[in-house]
Amino acid sequence: MKKITLKTYSLLNEIDRKLYDAIINVSKGRQFVEYYNGNNWQTKRAKHSDLWDYSWREMMAIKDAVNNSNIKDLARLVYGVSDIENVNVVDAFNSFDWITEQIKVILKTEHQELSTDDVNSDLYKPLQRFGEFPLILSIMETLKITEKEALALPYHKVFMILCYQKTFSEIEKARIKNDSRAV
Numbered sequence: 001m002k003k004i005t006l007k008t009y010s011l012l013n014e015i016d017r018k019l020y021d022a023i024i025n026v027s028k029g030r031q032f033v034e035y036y037n038g039n040n041w042q043t044k045r046a047k048h049s050d051l052w053d054y055s056w057r058e059m060m061a062i063k064d065a066v067n068n069s070n071i072k073d074l075a076r077l078v079y080g081v082s083d084i085e086n087v088n089v090v091d092a093f094n095s096f097d098w099i100t101e102q103i104k105v106i107l108k109t110e111h112q113e114l115s116t117d118d119v120n121s122d123l124y125k126p127l128q129r130f131g132e133f134p135l136i137l138s139i140m141e142t143l144k145i146t147e148k149e150a151l152a153l154p155y156h157k158v159f160m161i162l163c164y165q166k167t168f169s170e171i172e173k174a175r176i177k178n179d180s181r182a183v
Contacts, residue, residue, distance in 0.1 A: 033091035057151035
């Protein structure tokens with residue numbers, strides 16, 4: 001089967017489109033896309049092989065693009081491809097499946113490690129309107145860095161700091177609770 005771009009795929013007749021759809025359905029997610037630059041095909045690899053290695057700023061944008069099913073932004077953020085119409089159709093669908101699966105794992109891990117009853121309480125509801133900003137402030141304060149530096153940190157490092165802060169907070173709450181019982 002010959003490589004075609006998303007643009008060409010949109011012009012296919014129904015029978016040919018079904019054939020490509022079948023290929024797409026049995027293909028696995030990948031960490032690269034093939035891009036037609038007008039003369040030949042180029043392989044564009046993901047900037048990082050693991051989404052945890054992207055900067056915090058990039059991860060916020062990638063999560064947003066996945067949430068909004070914006071494959072154009074995903075192509076730009078992950079592969080550095082600005083013209084999604086020239087990506088191999090099989091790669092376009094399967095590489096974005098890989099990204100979506102990676103994001104699902106990250107979100108599940110975040111939920112398991114970082115969620116608390118406190119965050120869902122009415123006391124914290126007013127903070128939700130600030131989105132990620134309180135986390136950014138917390139990281140800035142912890143590391144004594146600027147907002148720009150905080151957003152440039154690899155996401156895995158930010159996640160570990162947040163896990164540490166949560167654990168430390170839980171230990172402090174338990175200590176205070178135990179100290180108040182001793183009195």
